[in-house]
Amino acid sequence: MTTPTDPQAIAERQLCGLVNGLAQRIAEHVRERAATLGLTASQATALREMSGPMTMRELAERMSCEPSNTTFVVDKLEKQRLIERHPHPTDRRAKHLVLTPEGTALRGRLLELLHADSPLSGLTPEEQHVLHGLLERAVTSG
């Protein structure tokens, strides 16, 4: 058992702060780019994950948020005529989310904006590869 003044514990605390800081920087990046298209960050995240028709739950999982939150976000996108809720072909409980032509077009522009000047561009592809491996281990080992 480690104590809070253990050097190893202090290092872990710093590491948590760094992870959080980078996550905030990424979120800020999304927020800025989304704003230029008249979208909020969560709306942009939803649009980004809409690579094809899917259900509310699937979108929630891709956005890593609660389904109730997805209802809220999709409501907003629907009001902007970017997405539509169709009946699901085989499951009447579920909704089949599909982008409108405007939604598809906006998603294209959004993806370009998000990929230009990425917040991770300070790392080389090799570094990104190492980072990827470490993060994957950290996330799945919990």
Next chain:
Amino acid sequence: MTTPTDPQAIAERQLCGLVNGLAQRIAEHVRERAATLGLTASQATALREMSGPMTMRELAERMSCEPSNTTFVVDKLEKQRLIERHPHPTDRRAKHLVLTPEGTALRGRLLELLHADSPLSGLTPEEQHVLHGLLERAVTSG
């Protein structure tokens, strides 16, 4: 300029997802531990950062949030008699935040809880060191 279907761009997108996932896992860890002490996650973060007397703005920076949010959180901690707002010794605009004895005691227990079973314990100290370096470079190079 990269296009959204560029393999490199796809890798960066995945990486952003992993960073976000780990940040969420860390936040969840804090939330769980804090709950056992009757604190919310943000209250726990504030308490954790209160390593000594400081001003509202300094606490906001340590928590990496807006000052207005710090007002909200400190209000809650003050109602629980864990923290006090004293007049600042040299600047009458500022508040001098100090923990009460109960606050100091609870902070001690909180730090122990947060360090036991850390969400990063799946990585070896060496891996954590590498991760630290990469994250620091990513954060500071933006």
Next chain:
DNA sequence: CTTGAATCATTCAAGCTGGAAATATTTGGC
């Protein structure tokens, strides 16, 4: 000393988020 810009904290309105409860539907066992 006095003015104006900057800084500290707070208030307020608005949006985001998660969790519990409710509704509708599907699924599996009998």
Next chain:
DNA sequence: GCCAAATATTTCCAGCTTGAATGATTCAAG
């Protein structure tokens, strides 16, 4: 077919967070 459990979505609510506007104070320049 019928019933209970599981699943998909929504609604409601409470808490969190931000950003703009406000009031008080400090600081620097004249």
